[in-house]
Each structure stands twice: as C-alpha cells, then as structure tokens.
Amino acid sequence: MTAQNDEYIVQQIIKGNQELFAIIVQRYQNHMFTMGMRFFKNYDDAADFTQEVFVKVYNSLASFKGLASFKSWLMKIGYNHAVNKLNTAKNNHPDEYNDSIDNSPNPETQVMHSELHSILEHAINSLPDAYKVCIDLYFFVGLPFKEISHITGFPVNTIKSYVFRAKQQLRHALKGTIAEEYHEM
Amino acid sequence: MRCDKAIEKYLSLDNNQSMPLSLLIHIFVCKQCNKEIQQLHNTFSELQKPPYAISLESKIMAQIMLHKSYYQRVSSFNWVAAGIIIVLSIVSLSYSDTLQWLSLHFGNKLLVPLYLVMGCIVSGYIGSYVATHLKKLQAIAHNIKSLL
Numbered sequence: 001m002t003a004q005n006d007e008y009i010v011q012q013i014i015k016g017n018q019e020l021f022a023i024i025v026q027r028y029q030n031h032m033f034t035m036g037m038r039f040f041k042n043y044d045d046a047a048d049f050t051q052e053v054f055v056k057v058y059n060s061l062a063s064f065k066g067l068a069s070f071k072s073w074l075m076k077i078g079y080n081h082a083v084n085k086l087n088t089a090k091n092n093h094p095d096e097y098n099d100s101i102d103n104s105p106n107p108e109t110q111v112m113h114s115e116l117h118s119i120l121e122h123a124i125n126s127l128p129d130a131y132k133v134c135i136d137l138y139f140f141v142g143l144p145f146k147e148i149s150h151i152t153g154f155p156v157n158t159i160k161s162y163v164f165r166a167k168q169q170l171r172h173a174l175k176g177t178i179a180e181e182y183h184e185m
Numbered sequence: 186m187r188c189d190k191a192i193e194k195y196l197s198l199d200n201n202q203s204m205p206l207s208l209l210i211h212i213f214v215c216k217q218c219n220k221e222i223q224q225l226h227n228t229f230s231e232l233q234k235p236p237y238a239i240s241l242e243s244k245i246m247a248q249i250m251l252h253k254s255y256y257q258r259v260s261s262f263n264w265v266a267a268g269i270i271i272v273l274s275i276v277s278l279s280y281s282d283t284l285q286w287l288s289l290h291f292g293n294k295l296l297v298p299l300y301l302v303m304g305c306i307v308s309g310y311i312g313s314y315v316a317t318h319l320k321k322l323q324a325i326a327h328n329i330k331s332l333l
Contacts, residue, residue, distance in 0.1 A: 021249050025242045030235040037237060047241060054245045058252065117236040140235040144200045160197065167196040167229075174228060 006070035010061055025054055028071070031141050032078050038133050039082040049085065053078045072147040075137060079151050123169035127162055134159045135166050186211045191218050195225065264314060271310055275303055 004012075006027070012020050032053055036046030057077055064073055124135050137148045138159070145163070149156045186194075191211045198204065204212075212219040278284055278299075287295050315322060 018249065018252075019246070022242055022246050025245050029241050029245070030238055033239045033241070034235040034237050046237075047239065050239070050241055051245050051248065054241075055248050055252075058249050117232070120232060121236070138200065139229070139232045142200050142233050144202075160199075164197050167225075170228065171192070171196070171225060174224070 007066055010064055010070060013058075013061055021054075021058055024057075024074075028074055029054070031075070034136055034140055035075070035078050035082060035133060038136055039086055049078075049082060052085075053081050056081060068147060068150065071141065072143055072151065075141060075143065076151045079133065119170055119173040120166065122173065123166045126169070127166070130154070131158070131162045134162055138163045139166075188215060188218050191215070192221065195222050259317065268310065271306060275307075278303075 004023070006024065009020050009023055013024075029050060032050045033046050036049035037043075040046050040049060053074075057074055060077065064070065068076075120135070120139060124132050127135065131154065134148050134152055134154060137143045137151065138145075143151070145156050145159050148154075148159050152159075186207055188211075191208055194205065194208050212222055284299075
C-alpha cells in the first residue's frame with residue numbers, strides 16, 4: 001500500500017479511508033518539520049507547525065485538484081501557514097521571533113545527521129533568510145524551480161541563482177571531505 | 186566544451202532535468218569531469234533526505250481521527266433538506282397536471298412503474314443515509330437497548 005502514489009491515496013481518503021492519511025504523514029512529516037525548523041528555529045514550534053499543517057491539509061484534501069503534484073500542493077499549504085503563523089507571532093510577541101536558533105539538545109530530533117547536511121546548512125546560512133526555504137524545497141523536497149517559485153512567489157531566476165550558488169559552495173566544501181572519499185569508494 | 190563550463194552547466198540543471206547532449210558528450214570524453222559529476226550526483230541524491238527525522242504520525246492521526254471521514258461529510262441540514270424535497274415531490278406529483286394528463290393517456294398501467302420509481306428513490310435515500318451513518322445509528326441502537 002505504501003507504494004501507491006499520493007494522488008491515489010488522496011482519492012481513497014476522500015472516499016472514506018481516513019486512516020490512509022497516515023501514509024501521507026509518514027512520507028512528508030520530515031519535510032514539513034524541516035520547513036518548520038527553517039521558519040521557527042526551535043523543536044516545539046516546528047512540531048506544532050507540522051501537526052497544524054497536516055490537519056489543515058486533511059481538511060483541504062477535497063480542494064486538491066491535481067493541477068500540481070500533491071507534494072508541491074502540500075508544501076504550498078505548509079509555506080503559507082508558516083508565513084501567516086510567523087507574521088501573527090511577530091505581531092503578538094515581537095521580541096520572541098528573532099533569528100536566534102534554539103540550541104537546546106533534543107536527542108530524538110536534533111539530527112543534522114550527515115556531514116553533507118552540515119555543509120549545505122553552512123552554504124544556506126550565507127543566503128538571505130527568505131530564500132533559505134527555497135534551498136530546502138530544492139534539495140530536501142526535490143521540487144523543480146518552477147514549483148518552488150509557485151509556492152514561495154519568488155522569481156524563478158532568483159531561485160535558480162541561489163540554488164546554483166549553494167551547489168557551488170557544496171562542490172567546493174566537498175573537496176577533500178569524508179563525503180568525497182565516501183563517493184570515491 | 187571546457188571543463189569548468191561543463192561543471193557549471195551541470196550545476197545549473199533543475200531537479201529531474203536530463204543532461205543536455207553537449208554535456209553528455211563532454212563527460213563521455215573527459216574522465217575527470219565524469220568522475221566529479223558522478224560524485225556531485227551522488228551528493229545531491231543523498232541530500233534528498235530531509236535533515237531532520239521526526240515521528241509525529243500518532244499525534245497527527247489522533248487529531249485526524251477526531252474529524253469526520255470525508256465520506257460522511259454531508260451535513261445533517263442537507264440530509265433533512267433532501268428528504269423534505271423527496272417527500273414534497275412525491276406528494277405534489279399526485280396533484281400535478283402532468284400526472285393527470287399521463288393517466289388520461291396510459292390509464293392505471295402507469296401507476297405501477299411510477300410507484301416503483303418512487304420506491305427506488307426513497308430506498309436509495311434511506312440506504313445512503315444508513316450506509317453513511319452506520320456508526321451513529323449503531324450507537325443510537327445501543328443506547329436504546331441499554332435503556333430497555
């Protein structure tokens with residue numbers, strides 16, 4: 001059942017197989033949580049955000065027309081929710097949402113689990129905040145430039161240039177690292 | 186094509202975009218670029234996994250299960266409205282000119298198929314209601330049983 005494509009699963013959920021939504025959650029919870037971490041920069045807010053988005057997605061499933069891929073549609077809901085939530089939070093508690101990262105250790109999830117991710121994170125940190133999520137959507141979600149542009153509203157060429165820059169930084173950073181040795185094996 | 190241009194071209198490719206022919210020819214003849222592009226390809230593929238691993242499935246599904254299934258999402262108002270419309274249609278049919286005109290032409294032979302159609306509509310309506318509210322009806326039946 002897990003091999004079924006997203007669109008088929010959505011059809012089945014709309015027909016009444018509510019429990020199949022677990023497959024959608026399994027597939028995309030890490031992607032959504034990564035987006036949450038990008039926006040809210042702490043575990044609890046990112047986890048709350050992830051839960052809220054999936055409930056929102058469930059309630060909106062009937063409006064999914066299949067014009068874009070389900071993954072892209074889901075990420076757009078996540079992105080819009082994050083932007084709205086962040087704006088509301090900033091208006092209500094302007095001091096709380098600065099750019100500091102919550103470094104409290106959480107063994108369950110504080111897992112920048114590979115050297116590659118650390119290198120990419122380093123490359124991402126040199127980008128303006130607004131564009132960091134574009135890199136996440138490109139690398140971690142695997143969306144094409146056009147769909148990222150549709151989700152975020154940023155011009156395709158700008159996204160292209162930031163992704164290109166991140167790839168170049170990755171390329172330079174990888175030279176002589178464990179990752180390079182690993183791929184040479 | 187020069188090697189730096191070839192790498193640049195590779196880096197500017199979109200997700201799932203196939204390599205242009207000129208680049209394919211270059212990496213076919215240039216072993217060094219071939220090796221580097223292979224390494225980069227492996228690296229980018231590895232990055233497709235999100236950096237965070239979390240398991241919120243049970244929490245999310247607990248919230249989802251509190252919502253009504255999509256299949257049952259016809260509001261009570263719509264059910265009642267549909268029932269009233271069906272009853273009114275059946276009642277008003279007896280007084281309509283069309284039925285009188287049809288009776289004049291076809292006589293009593295028309296009544297049997299007409300009642301059959303009405304019966305099908307009413308059965309369909311009740312059947313749909315029962316099928317979509319099975320759990321609710323079971324709970325009501327259980328409550329009545331416990332009261333008795």
